[in-house]
Every structure is written in C-alpha cells, then in structure tokens.
Amino acid sequence: MTQSASHAITMSDREFQAISDIAYKEAGLVFMPEKVSLVQSRINRRLRQLKINSFSDYTAFVQSEQGIAERKAMISSLTTNVSNFFRESHHFDILKEKVFPNLLSRAHAGGRVRLWSAGCSTGQEPYSIAMTLLDFAPDAPTMDIKILATDIDPNVISTAKQGFYETGALNELCESFQDQFTETAENGRKSGFRMTPVIRSMVSFRELNLLSQWPFSGNFDVTFCRNVVIYFDEATQMSLWPRFESVTAPDGWLFLGHSERFSERLETKFVTNGATAYQRAAHTDTRNLK
Ligand SMILES: C[S@@+](CC[C@H](N)C(=O)[O-])C[C@H]1O[C@@H](n2cnc3c(N)ncnc32)[C@H](O)[C@@H]1O
Numbered sequence: 001m002t003q004s005a006s007h008a009i010t011m012s013d014r015e016f017q018a019i020s021d022i023a024y025k026e027a028g029l030v031f032m033p034e035k036v037s038l039v040q041s042r043i044n045r046r047l048r049q050l051k052i053n054s055f056s057d058y059t060a061f062v063q064s065e066q067g068i069a070e071r072k073a074m075i076s077s078l079t080t081n082v083s084n085f086f087r088e089s090h091h092f093d094i095l096k097e098k099v100f101p102n103l104l105s106r107a108h109a110g111g112r113v114r115l116w117s118a119g120c121s122t123g124q125e126p127y128s129i130a131m132t133l134l135d136f137a138p139d140a141p142t143m144d145i146k147i148l149a150t151d152i153d154p155n156v157i158s159t160a161k162q163g164f165y166e167t168g169a170l171n172e173l174c175e176s177f178q179d180q181f182t183e184t185a186e187n188g189r190k191s192g193f194r195m196t197p198v199i200r201s202m203v204s205f206r207e208l209n210l211l212s213q214w215p216f217s218g219n220f221d222v223t224f225c226r227n228v229v230i231y232f233d234e235a236t237q238m239s240l241w242p243r244f245e246s247v248t249a250p251d252g253w254l255f256l257g258h259s260e261r262f263s264e265r266l267e268t269k270f271v272t273n274g275a276t277a278y279q280r281a282a283h284t285d286t287r288n289l290k
Pocket residue numbers: 026027028029079080081082083084087118119120121122125150151152153156208209210211225226227228231257
C-alpha cells in the first residue's frame with residue numbers, strides 16, 4: 001500500500017508479521033496481533049522520515065545490508081521506554097536494608113562493588129540506585145563502586161546520559177533528594193532539572209542488546225532488569241535467566257519488574273528474598289525456585 005504525505009498507511013497482516021519477525025529476531029520483542037495499530041503508527045513514522053511508500057519496501061530495506069542502521073532505528077521506534085524515578089520503590093528499601101550494608105562494608109575495606117541496570121531506558125532507574133547509594137554512604141564516590149546502565153535503544157541512552165528531566169518528574173523524588181541530587185536546568189525550550197554531576201558520574205551508560213553477547217564476564221552484586229523481559233516470550237526469558245545467574249556474584253541480587261517471574265520449571269541458584277527480588281544463594285544447593 002502507498003501513502004500521501006499526511007496519511008498513514010494501513011498495515012496488512014502479512015506486513016505486520018514481517019515487521020514482528022524482525023523485531024523478534026533482532027531484539028526478542030514479541031508483538032501480539034492486537035498490537036497492530038501501535039506497530040503501524042510507529043513504523044509509519046519511520047516511513048515518513050525515510051520517504052518510503054510501502055511496508056514491503058521498508059521491510060526489504062531493513063533486511064538489506066544497507067539497512068543495518070534502519071534496523072536499529074526500527075527497534076528504537078518499537079521499544080516501550082516508560083520509566084520513573086523510584087518505580088517499584090520497595091526494591092530501593094531492600095537495597096538500603098538488606099543489600100547496601102554488606103556491600104558498603106566490603107567497599108570500605110577496599111573491595112569492589114558492581115551494579116547493573118539492564119534495560120535502563122532514560123536513566124531514572126540507575127539514577128535512583130545512585131541516589132539511594134549516595135544517601136546511604138556519602139563517601140561512595142571515593143570507593144570502587146560502579147553502576148553500569150545499558151539499553152538496546154541508543155536514543156534513550158543519549159537522553160539518560162544528559163540526566164535532564166522535565167519538571168513534572170520532580171515529584172517522583174522526595175524533597176531531600178530533590179535538594180541534594182538535582183539542580184534546576186533548561187534543555188532547549190524545556191525547563192526541568194538535571195541530576196547533579198556527582199550522581200551522573202556514578203553511572204556509566206552503554207548500548208547493549210540483551211540478546212547479544214555481553215561484553216563482560218560479570219560478578220555483579222546487584223542487577224536490576226525490570227519491566228524488560230515482559231516484552232519477551234518464554235523461550236527468550238528462559239535463555240536469559242542462566243545468563244543473569246552466571247554474571248551474578250555469590251550472594252548477588254537480581255530485581256525484576258512486578259509482573260515478571262522466574263519460570264518455576266527453572267533450576268536456579270536464585271532464591272526469593274522479597275517481592276520480585278532474588279538473591280543468589282552462594283552456599284546452598286541448586287534448587288527449584290518457588
Ligand atoms: C519499560 S522500559 C523499563 C525501564 C526501567 N527498567 C524501568 O523499570 O523503569 C523497557 C526497556 O527495555 C529496553 N529493551 C527492550 N528490549 C531490549 C533488549 N533486547 N535488550 C536491551 N534492552 C531492551 C527498551 O529499550 C526499554 O528502554
């Protein structure tokens with residue numbers, strides 16, 4: 001089908017399937033048929049930008065050698081990047097109460113601490129971890145503690161690095177954190193706030209597709225992978241759990257989103273230690289997670 005400049009093209013079932021297949025192969029994203037209008041409107045935007053007049057031309061382009069960059073742009077346009085500061089706040093209580101006391105005593109003794117926000121979107125999650133950490137231990141930046149934050153989408157990584165958010169997001173932070181960790185800022189015509197330099201310096205942002213090879217061997221003490229695998233099917237989730245386990249330090253933690261669970265069929269060293277919070281049991285036998 002073709003379009004005039006201002007009209008959206010309707011996506012056929014076959015075209016929807018072709019786009020969905022690419023999204024699944026590239027990023028593990030699953031789009032059920034009821035998502036056709038969402039996929040249609042997001043890909044229509046790509047068509048208009050590229051001045052391509054049909055979905056079949058677009059899929060052919062995306063699958064060609066010249067289409068590698070567009071494949072990434074297509075995945076970016078299809079990802080859902082909603083995030084908030086201190087989303088699912090009970091996880092940050094667990095950090096303060098159960099996780100940081102041990103990690104910080106190790107760091108104070110000269111040990112290394114590594115945290116990972118996998119699927120970090122526009123940065124609210126890793127910055128919330130950094131604020132919680134700095135509030136808990138104001139000398140944290142002087143120790144060997146690093147927060148890695150990754151996402152498949154280069155657009156959200158670029159936003160996250162800037163650490164700028166519009167004023168509306170300020171009320172996601174308590175007054176004390178607003179005062180300590182943000183400064184008033186403008187970005188173009190948008191007014192808002194920026195995370196302070198010390199908070200920004202605690203987080204390193206990188207582009208990473210969770211389905212690809214991970215460029216680290218791990219030993220993460222804490223991994224947040226929240227509201228990411230919800231877009232994957234069970235096969236992809238099942239392939240990821242052992243990988244998360246293998247990059248988690250003994251006694252390390254994995255936090256998932258509220259509607260995400262390990263499969264009960266999985267043999268794992270992770271045991272539940274809080275709502276959607278899992279701790280790798282260093283000294284117990286592998287068991288089925290309940
Ligand atoms: C809804 S956001 C979650 C953000 C944050 N973790 C939170 O809970 O607020 C989901 C993020 O997962 C990312 N994502 C989707 N598929 C991915 C993949 N294959 N590899 C890495 N990140 C992916 C998306 O780009 C998006 O930014």
